[in-house]
Amino acid sequence: MRVTKHEHAALTLEDSGSTLVIDPGTFTDPLYDLREVAGIVLTHEHPDHWTADHLDRILKMSPGTPVYGPPGVAAAAAGFDVIVVNPGDTLELGPFRLRFFGGQHAVIHSSLPVVDNVGVLVNDVFYYPGDSYTVPGGVDVQLLAAPLGAPWLKIGEAIDFVLAVKPRQAFGTHDMTLSILGRDMHRGRLRWATEQNGGEFFELEPGDSIDV
Numbered sequence: 627m628r629v630t631k632h633e634h635a636a637l638t639l640e641d642s643g644s645t646l647v648i649d650p651g652t653f654t655d656p657l658y659d660l661r662e663v664a665g666i667v668l669t670h671e672h673p674d675h676w677t678a679d680h681l682d683r684i685l686k687m688s689p690g691t692p693v694y695g696p697p698g699v700a701a702a703a704a705g706f707d708v709i710v711v712n713p714g715d716t717l718e719l720g721p722f723r724l725r726f727f728g729g730q731h732a733v734i735h736s737s738l739p740v741v742d743n744v745g746v747l748v749n750d751v752f753y754y755p756g757d758s759y760t761v762p763g764g765v766d767v768q769l770l771a772a773p774l775g776a777p778w779l780k781i782g783e784a785i786d787f788v789l790a791v792k793p794r795q796a797f798g799t800h801d802m803t804l805s806i807l808g809r810d811m812h813r814g815r816l817r818w819a820t821e822q823n824g825g826e827f828f829e830l831e832p833g834d835s836i837d838v
Contacts, residue, residue: 627721628837629752629769631830632657634802635675637771639748642721648746648754650680653802655832663688664720668695669756670731670743671702674802681706692719696729698742711744723749728760732778751838754799759787767793769838770820773800774812781815788819796820797828797836 627641634653639646644664650657651674663684668676676699685691685706693708694717700708711717713729724746731743745755751768757778770793773779779800788796798816801809817827828836 630835633832635800644720646722649675651675663691666693668699671698696742696744727762728758731757734778761790770796771799774798775804785819792823797830
């Protein structure tokens with residue numbers, strides 16, 4: 627399975643000629659040339675993780691593609707037929723087996739509502755937590771997409787998250803709010819955390835891929 631990082635939080639996964647799209651949002655360039663889109667997963671309702679323009683574009687290219695998200699996404703994207711998923715759910719999309727974890731977005735501030743969020747595990751090897759520090763219990767994560775920077779993110783908590791997951795490989799995502807210096811500093815911190823359990827950290831730029 628090939629995992630490609632796009633701008634900010636967007637990811638595409640390719641396996642056996644099919645593509646899974648995760649979290650194309652406001653900071654993500656339009657995604658073209660997607661092969662046989664099996665599904666779209668939106669981890670939560672914030673616009674840096676989904677937009678109507680992205681969904682319209684992908685659905686025009688691949689009519690009938692199912693869109694999945696937690697209840698908050700279904701409410702926010704009411705103009706689309708979002709299939710609700712919750713923590714504990716499992717589904718099959720062509721070559722992709724998805725398991726969902728978590729339930730809530732990380733707290734930004736007490737004055738702001740905590741929205742629904744699901745982390746997604748794909749084919750029991752790749753994990754992306756959305757905007758949360760939810761650890762997929764009992765899973766040997768081979769590849770982790772670890773958030774690097776956000777209004778809700780404290781780098782010490784991100785380090786603890788990576789230490790808890792113990793991935794064999796990891797790369798940083800959710801990074802468009804950081805300066806270049808800040809991004810590189812946070813990458814270094816998560817590299818250290820990944821290496822504490824014998825893992826390897828990769829510095830992926832938008833368009834870069836890694837196989838798992």
